[in-house]
Amino acid sequence: MAEEAEIAIESRLRSAGLRPTRQRVALGDLLFAKGDRHLTVEELHEEAVAAGVPVSLATVYNTLHQFTEAGLIRVLAVESTKTYFDTNVSDHHHFFIEGQNEVLDIPISNLTIGNLPEPPRGMEIAHVDVVIRLRRKQQ
Template sequence: MTTKMATGTAGKDVTDVLRGAGLRPTRQRVSLAELLYSKGDRHISAELLHEEAVAAAVPVSLATVYNTLHQFTEAGLLREVAIDGNKTYFDTRVSEHHHFFIEGENRVIDIPGEGVGLGELPEIPEGMEVTRVDVVVRLREKR
């Protein structure tokens, strides 16, 4: 199977992208990358990716899924979106953007376009630099 990667790596083969990111394209990494990127840009938890892997008969443990997602993130192939201290999603769209989190559905969606304007950032401690600003807007149905 030759799955093409999503945004930022469109049209490239999974194994080529993994190699280009400095990752050895093991069978498990290739299988998980194919599952991740075959559906276009999306936000996924490790648990959901593990369920997809099991359904696709990919022999992989949940711990391996977590490790692989973190390796992909460190290599710049995914973007980590922390919602709460105990809930993390991985975004296949790695460009700068922000998110809505739909409470009750545990769903993350991109904020379209330039939908968030930031004022001034607080003074940065000496010796530090800003690497990224993440905005998560939490939503729920009106009561």
């Protein structure tokens, strides 16, 4: 089963124009094996260390940015100090639970965006990210 997953990750990387190095395959397997999720560089690094994948924090950072450039994942900047990487690249928006640093998907059908500004000449809107911040109600 693990071998099949590795082959699927290798194929996915090749299809995105990336060479399936040992570290990319290992990180891709960790990243995509659990379905749609939101992870920071540090969280994926911790998972890699726990799984016995010998990889530096810098390598995880570089790999996630390579995956982003290849369209395999997308960046979600929630706070100026924390960036999440989202394995769901479809159009959707997010809830961010303050104090818990948790990101949840909002299906695109639950939110309508209107009255977008006209982009400057020669430009087009590529994507609209909406992050709705949540916190526990004060008693």
